Amino acid sequence: MPLQLRTRRSVCRATGALAALLLLPACGTVTSPGAPDSSPSTLPACPAPVDGQVPADCVPYDPEHAMEQNERYRDRAPLDDSAMAGNADALEQATAALEALGEGDEPLTEDGVERALADVGLEHVRTRGDGAGGVRFGVGAPAGGCMVGSVAADGSVSAELAGVILDGGCLPAH
Structure with missing residues (x-):
């Protein structure tokens, strides 16, 4: 019995290797004549220099722009007048x-804020403590968009209408 298992595994390995060799050429990139080369660069990325020439041994990028784009998920969509x-x-x-x-x-408390907003007909309220004894909230507004704000530990309230966060929802991630 052990001999049969070994033979079966060897046949499976050989079949798998043969299939990989036969399919490998199909995985290449085909470019039509005259078309620009769309294959990925093998050069490493480097920050674009502020002054001077871009080194020939890397592809430049703007690190500040990249970081700004990385934070876009917190931006809000515009809320129309209606x-x-x-x-x-x-x-x-x-x-x-x-x-x-x-x-x-x-x-x-967060529960108190959720109850107060639910009592005026708002549903699916999201709350989060602000670290200073207050509570931040976000909830879908009845006519679209969001109602967002906070209740400070001293009881002062800040609330406004805003668009939905580009990442979805009304209350941004931490």
Whole structure:
């Protein structure tokens, strides 16, 4: 029995190797005559110099631009005028409900902020502590876009209407 297993494995390895050799030429890049070469560069990337010539042994890139693009997920889409107008009443109600949290004797909590916003008809509220005793929030607004803001530890409220984050949702990642 061990002899048969060894033979079967050898045949499988040989078949796999043969298949790889036969398919390998099909994995190459085909370029039509006169078309620019679209194969990836084998040169390493290097930051573009501020002054002077780009070295011939690398492909230049702008590191500052690359870092800016890496943070774009936090940017917000624009919110049109009709959504702003359609959400004005909800923003007023939400702000009043959040301000009422600061008037009570109960400590400010994420659950309290979620309840206050749910009580004025807002659903799927996301909250996060701000590290200073306050709570940040983000929630989809009834007429589109988002209602975002915070309730500070002293009870002061900051709330505004805004577009959805490019990464999705209303409350950005940490």
